[in-house]
Amino acid sequence: MKRLLYSKKAAPYLFVLPFVITLLVFWAVPIGRSFVMSFQELLYGQASFIGLRNYERMLGDRVFWQAVGNSFRYMCSRWSCSFRSRWCSPRSSTPRSEATASRTCSRRRCSSPL
Structure with missing residues (x-):
């Protein structure tokens, strides 16, 4: 292990590794899961795939466009x-x-x- 830490090739990657793990766990995984969930209908722990229906409903909603305008x-x-x-x-x-x-x-x- 000591030889690995003092290696000029591996040491920089080992120092960056905690940041990469944190980035994946707290940023990339939640974004990926949210993207998958956007294509599902979630009811009391049951998930069923509905495709683009959530996006169709969102784009047809008057309140959504009002929120976009306000933003x-x-x-x-x-x-x-x-x-x-x-x-x-x-x-x-x-x-x-x-x-x-x-x-x-x-x-x-x-x-x-x-």
């Missing part, structure tokens, strides 16, 4: 707020004084978190 609006509003705060930030990449930056921000009516 899209939220994403756009968060993006625009981060863009505005970055634009008005006194620590931007262009060299200007804090007084100039604060005047610019107050003129554009956006708040800088810095």
Whole structure:
């Protein structure tokens, strides 16, 4: 075992192995199981394969499309707020004084978190 740990070829893989195992157990396996379950109908521990019917029902649901729209609006509003705060930030990449930056921000009516 000691010879394996000090091997220049195997040692890097052994150090990365805990991360890979953790990634597989807590990320890849749940995603894979969820994908398989999306093609099944689950009732009280019984699973029966129904194919794409779950996806057909989801795409035909009005509430699903409302949730997609709400998520899209939220994403756009968060993006625009981060863009505005970055634009008005006194620590931007262009060299200007804090007084100039604060005047610019107050003129554009956006708040800088810095």
